[in-house]
Amino acid sequence: MVPEILFLKQEDVIQAGLLDMKKILEATEKTFRLLGEGKVSNPPKVQLRMPEMDADDWDSYCMSMPSYIGGDEDVVGFKWASEAKANPSKGLPYGVDIVVLSDPHTVFPKAILDGTITTAMRTSAAAGVMAKYNARKNSKVAALFGAGVIGRTMIMAMMEVLPGLETIYMVDLDEKKAQALADEFKGTYHVVPCTDAQTALKDADVVVTETTAAKPFLKKEWIKSNATVIQMEAASYEEDVLTGADKIFVDNWAQLSHYNGTLEGKLYHEGRLNQEDVVEMPQMVVENLGRENDDEFIFCGTLGVGSVDILIANMLYKEAQKLGLGTKLTLWDNPLWV
Numbered sequence: 001m002v003p004e005i006l007f008l009k010q011e012d013v014i015q016a017g018l019l020d021m022k023k024i025l026e027a028t029e030k031t032f033r034l035l036g037e038g039k040v041s042n043p044p045k046v047q048l049r050m051p052e053m054d055a056d057d058w059d060s061y062c063m064s065m066p067s068y069i070g071g072d073e074d075v076v077g078f079k080w081a082s083e084a085k086a087n088p089s090k091g092l093p094y095g096v097d098i099v100v101l102s103d104p105h106t107v108f109p110k111a112i113l114d115g116t117i118t119t120a121m122r123t124s125a126a127a128g129v130m131a132k133y134n135a136r137k138n139s140k141v142a143a144l145f146g147a148g149v150i151g152r153t154m155i156m157a158m159m160e161v162l163p164g165l166e167t168i169y170m171v172d173l174d175e176k177k178a179q180a181l182a183d184e185f186k187g188t189y190h191v192v193p194c195t196d197a198q199t200a201l202k203d204a205d206v207v208v209t210e211t212t213a214a215k216p217f218l219k220k221e222w223i224k225s226n227a228t229v230i231q232m233e234a235a236s237y238e239e240d241v242l243t244g245a246d247k248i249f250v251d252n253w254a255q256l257s258h259y260n261g262t263l264e265g266k267l268y269h270e271g272r273l274n275q276e277d278v279v280e281m282p283q284m285v286v287e288n289l290g291r292e293n294d295d296e297f298i299f300c301g302t303l304g305v306g307s308v309d310i311l312i313a314n315m316l317y318k319e320a321q322k323l324g325l326g327t328k329l330t331l332w333d334n335p336l337w338v
């Protein structure tokens with residue numbers, strides 16, 4: 001048996017349906033449900049920082065995010081997720097990812113896919129699932145911080161989950177980037193470019209951060225007392241935004257509490273936040289937990305789990321096979337040693 005690998009470049013995964021946010025939201029929620037039902041293994045990701053592994057600061061990193069998904073998916077794989085701080089100034093994407101899928105029985109690799117757009121879609125979809133369970137149903141205004149790659153898909157995810165949103169403030173230090181995203185969605189959604197956090201937060205029912213900020217820059221007193229706050233990176237919020245919340249939801253406690261540089265990790269190591277204080281997304285989805293009334297202030301934190309990438313990649317792989325997309329590679333003609 002010759003292991004055949006289907007190589008899917010970015011154009012192929014897009015043709016296989018990756019930009020359909022509704023589908024990606026469903027796949028993301030399904031992954032968290034399977035996690036909650038105990039059908040998924042998702043160990044914490046391993047990050048390799050460069051040039052120095054243990055430095056608080058880094059120029060670039062690569063992360064290995066392995067996962068096995070049982071049930072009707074029956075697939076194993078990992079995402080090799082990478083970020084380089086200097087990339088945007090060179091006109092290159094900040095994050096660059098690939099996904100490898102294997103057969104869990106023979107362990108033969110079966111696909112290698114671009115994972116860069118998958119990351120953007122599934123990251124925003126995870127925020128979308130958080131918003132579905134935790135945002136007030138009558139939410140009218142959202143403030144999104146970071147008009148980068150994830151900022152674009154965040155607009156798509158929020159509008160899909162909260163179609164009643166009338167205004168989205170897109171905040172970035174770089175006015176041109178915020179304006180460019182507002183222009184891109186002109187005529188579809190009401191996106192207002194903004195550089196001032198307090199202006200954007202004044203009426204915001206939902207706040208999402210997807211910036212590359214190195215330090216916290218958002219204060220609790222700027223945010224409405226019954227808002228839903230969703231953090232998609234390490235630490236944009238001052239501590240009391242989290243510690244003052246009525247409810248805290250996270251995607252994966254083990255990962256967030258041990259990852260270098262997260263707000264959750266800092267509070268955990270100081271003995272100020274424990275697992276009993278948070279609800280994880282798998283439990284949130286399976287038990288239908290979330291907002292219980294219109295007065296709660298809810299904090300949601302995610303760092304991203306590899307199983308979502310693997311489930312989405314498997315879905316794209318199956319669709320690509322149906323459509324005859326991609327380039328076929330073989331690992332060997334005959335294995336030298338058996």
Ligand SMILES: NC(=O)c1ccc[n+]([C@@H]2O[C@H](COP(=O)([O-])OP(=O)(O)OC[C@H]3O[C@@H](n4cnc5c(N)ncnc54)[C@H](O)[C@@H]3O)[C@@H](O)[C@H]2O)c1
Nearest residue numbers: 094123146148149150172173210211212213232233303304
């Ligand atoms: N949780 C997850 O699963 C997950 C997955 C992928 C990426 N991320 C994180 O999302 C973030 C964004 O990634 P990206 O690929 O969109 O990056 P990007 O470089 O394309 O965009 C980031 C944007 O943030 C803006 N920014 C930086 N500091 C800011 C501040 N203080 N206020 C407002 N805007 C500010 C930058 O100007 C830039 O436009 C990164 O921190 C990344 O690590 C999270």
